[in-house]
Amino acid sequence: MFGVDQVKALNDLEMLVYGYVMKYPEKVRYMRIRELASEAHVSTSTILRFCKKMGCGGYTEFKLQLKEHLEHRGQVRIKDDISEVIDFLQKTCSDAFENKLEMLAEVIFNADHVFLAGSGMSGIVAKYGARYFSSMGKFCLYIDEPHYPTESRFLEHSLVIVFSVSGESRDTIGHVTRFKEQGCIILSITNTENCTIAKLSDYNIPYYVTYMRLKDYDVTTQIPAISIVERLGKKLYQYTSKGPGPI
Incomplete structure (x- = not known):
């Protein structure tokens, strides 16, 4: 979901958001922006800048992308057919x-x-x-x-x-x-x-x-x-x- 160039562009505070999302993705998909800000110990404006650097117009769009990513990850199937x-x-x-x-x-x-x-x-x-x-x-x-x-x-x-x-x-x-x-x-x-x-x-x-x-x-x-x-x-x-x- 996150590209290498996107992650490299994050500053120290935005990296805190990234680290929290990586650690608790299932939890973040249901959190409000203020809840995430409190848990990651950053401001809501930091989260909005993080979302923009991830290619999203806002926090709502970011959560939608996160939801789609998690659902797609769970649908991966490997066919065992010789x-x-x-x-x-x-x-x-x-x-x-x-x-x-x-x-x-x-x-x-x-x-x-x-x-x-x-x-x-x-x-x-x-x-x-x-x-x-x-x-x-x-x-x-x-x-x-x-x-x-x-x-x-x-x-x-x-x-x-x-x-x-x-x-x-x-x-x-x-x-x-x-x-x-x-x-x-x-x-x-x-x-x-x-x-x-x-x-x-x-x-x-x-x-x-x-x-x-x-x-x-x-x-x-x-x-x-x-x-x-x-x-x-x-x-x-x-x-x-x-x-x-x-x-």
């Missing part, structure tokens, strides 16, 4: 998908250097992928820091495997564009093939599951991305051990 994941795993059994993984495993094997990049939950998958591929005989590094420096002439002929659910993360798009400027090949693993990161990539693997958000957080399942990593890693082992052939 049918989409099962459907994706079934699709990966097709000859077309199998052939695509075979081709990409060879691309990974032939790359001079391999980096896996992502942010947030996708950054965790990138870290896991780098560890998994390294275990299969192809040394890889991961980048999960948005501002990690990636400008280097030594990146030419490198492969960058990018993980992003939405494919629209500004930080990850920044990494992709910088890597492309260095002559890197981009392989992206995203939820759809119509996102910006997929369009910037040389290769893309979409998996198509429902987006899920909990408040400000993306909690979309990462099972398809992890599955792709493990399938690619096992096919990669065919090249890093004794050459192409069954494991």
